Amino acid sequence: MRELIVDSFAGGGGASTGIEMALGRSPDIAINHDATALAMHEVNHPGTLHLTEDVWNVDPYAATGGRPVGLAWFSPDCKHFSKAKGGKPVSKNIRGLAWVVVHWANTVKPRVIILENVEEFQTWGPAAPEELNDFHKRAFTVLGIVGGGIYNAPFSWDSVYWAPNAIGVSWFKSLATYDFRDLTRFVLLCHEARIRGEISSLAPQYLRIMLHQRGVEGGMARRHPNLEEALAEWRAEFPADHPLVYRDPIAESAQ
């Protein structure tokens, strides 16, 4: 049985024309909720079945009639997150369109799926909140101090991971104790701000910094020692006579 080609979010027909050039035939099914876009598509691809529907209202089984799908192409709207528009994505509905791909994958299992979008798509995550909560303010204050000013700090706002009680950034600079002290500052500030700071490797020259909200007291999951408590714990573990603890040689020899 001949496999179907489906073009979802089929606009004027650029994608379908590309498919036709590559595979030698137009898609069998084109979906777009915008009748004007599909009318233009129909001019270019008159043999295609045009479904003027919201992608979420199309039942993949019913649309394909149970025939195998060889290629499912998706070009979800990207105008709320493109270089041209700039800034951060704003519409959750538009940002969520690409999830329809998972629906098709789960239902009719196309042999090949292509999802076309702007490169920023790779960094889509939860949208930035309308207003920063208290935790966010403390977290960005920490990053601002460590990074030499929040607008100077070495991370991109486009790739910030946002959650109510966590943020993550891709930090493109090393962190050290001596002589620049940015790692020391990071640790000390996280303690003071009741934040669990986590640094992991992300890519060459990139660190992933995650900041998680912690409570002041309570069980293991909430407890977060402030700086004095952290130092007290450290001194209990490494008392003054521990070989690693620094002693001023001049003061020692004078004793």
Ligand SMILES: C[S@@+](CC[C@H](N)C(=O)[O-])C[C@H]1O[C@@H](n2cnc3c(N)ncnc32)[C@H](O)[C@@H]1O
């Ligand atoms: C980036 S354009 C696709 C361009 C197309 N691939 C082409 O080559 O012309 C995205 C299209 O998705 C359509 N669209 C947006 N939301 C939709 C939805 N919920 N259901 C169906 N189509 C939608 C828009 O009308 C728009 O034409």
